Amino acid sequence: MHPYPFSYHRAASVDDALHLLQEYPDDGKLLAGGHSLLPAMKLRLAQPGHLIDISRLTELRGIKRDGGTVTIGALTTHAEIEASDLLRDACPLLPEAAHVVGDQQVRNRGTIGGVLAHADPAADYPAIVLALDATVVAVGPSGQREIPIGDFFQGFLTTALRPDELLTSIRILAAAPNAGASYQKLANHASGYAVVGIAAVVTVSSGKIATARVGITGAADHAYRATGVEQALTGASPDEPSLKAAAAHAVDGVDLLDDLQAPADYRGQVARNLTRRALQVAVARATG
Ligand SMILES: Cc1cc2nc3c(=O)[nH]c(=O)nc-3n(C[C@H](O)[C@H](O)[C@H](O)COP(=O)(O)OP(=O)(O)OC[C@H]3O[C@@H](n4cnc5c(N)ncnc54)[C@H](O)[C@@H]3O)c2cc1C
Structure with missing residues (x-):
């Protein structure tokens, strides 16, 4: 099936994406890996009038460690998480879970930010980030805020993210030496x-x-x-x-x-x- 007609906007930066979200408050939707949103559009379960493509924003990509804290950019793909030596050392649970997400094509395109923002009840990472007691970092018109993961998932496909906010990263603490997962x-x-x-x-x-x-x-x-x-x-x-x-x-x-x-x-x-x-x-x- 074909999706309903929509306009496509490629965001040049996070600020640009936020402006576009404000410009289209009722029917603007962020597009990351597209592996949940596009199937929903093709099935006509979602019909955004404006797609705001954030998939090329390199500032939202990558995995960094600063002491005991690991930060994963929202656009980091499942395949990048699966292959990350940094995560295998600091948080082996994440690569283990990324390995069993969908198939290779899904893992090459799907992003951790997209999974968490979409909050599918059958998605894998929500269980992982809850067990890791992660923090979600989001940015909106009034600046950045941190959302404890315990407050994030609120219901079927529903999270604490506001419609005008963009999830920028996920923060976790590196595993303790006496931890197992x-x-x-x-x-x-x-x-x-x-x-x-x-x-x-x-x-x-x-x-x-x-x-x-x-x-x-x-x-x-x-x-x-x-x-x-x-x-x-x-x-x-x-x-x-x-x-x-x-x-x-x-x-x-x-x-x-x-x-x-x-x-x-x-x-x-x-x-x-x-x-x-x-x-x-x-x-x-x-x-x-
Ligand atoms: C065949 C198939 C099999 C799959 N199997 C699995 C599986 O086994 N386990 C699993 O967990 N998942 C699975 N998935 C889902 C996959 O992991 C998706 O990639 C993921 O759910 C959504 O990530 P995305 O980057 O593709 O997001 P998109 O589809 O681009 O976006 C999803 C939603 O999140 C919003 N969004 C995206 N990024 C942000 C952001 N940074 N800030 C705010 N909102 C944002 C979008 O507006 C949209 O509403 C599967 C998908 C397919 C097609």
Whole structure:
């Protein structure tokens, strides 16, 4: 199917993109990798009158480390994340997850900023950035602001970004020496999207789990932190009975998605099993 007619604008800079967003407040849309927006336009689920192409803004690209802080530009592609030695050293969870996003063509074009701004409930990175306790950096007409990831995902395809804002980067802290992490997903065979995806980051200290963060995607209408799992793990022994008991809380209080891909009960069972597996791998890496 063809999209509805639209005008195309190539932004020359971030400021230019912000001006264009202000000029077309009702039907202007940023275009990054185009791998979510263009399919939605072709299916006529989205019909922006003005596409504002930011894909050539080099200032939004790249991965940098400054001491213990890693900054990833919004336009950094999945393939660049997958291939980054800097990330493999500072935050191996991200390249591990990038490797299982879609296929090579999707990874070559899709961007981390596009995934987070789009907030598809089945996308992979939302679970990852929640488990990493990342910070989203956005810029708008009144300047730059930082959004804690816990406040970012607000509902189905809905984030804390304002319509006149542009996501510029994602900041994370480099992994601690006693940390281990893992991403486990059950992928849809056709698209690669997560039916359920679990990201776990744990630290182990003096034979106990000191901290645990678990992000879950695919199970609900937006990604969330599994706080019941995290609370059950904190201070527990990193042994199999503790991990199994904690994983049982993966979908506590969650309104599970129930659709053609998977009924709610099945999603819940998969989420608990994959949480246990993600924790097993994370603990083995933290202690290994
Ligand atoms: C066949 C196929 C398989 C896929 N499989 C997976 C998968 O397994 N896992 C997965 O996670 N994803 C998957 N995707 C989605 C892919 O990762 C997309 O690239 C991603 O969701 C969107 O990134 P993009 O750069 O293409 O964004 P675009 O499509 O360009 O934009 C998406 C939305 O975000 C907005 N936006 C983009 N950048 C910014 C910004 N910097 N600031 C503010 N708003 C912005 C746009 O206005 C638009 O509303 C798949 C896509 C396809 C087509």
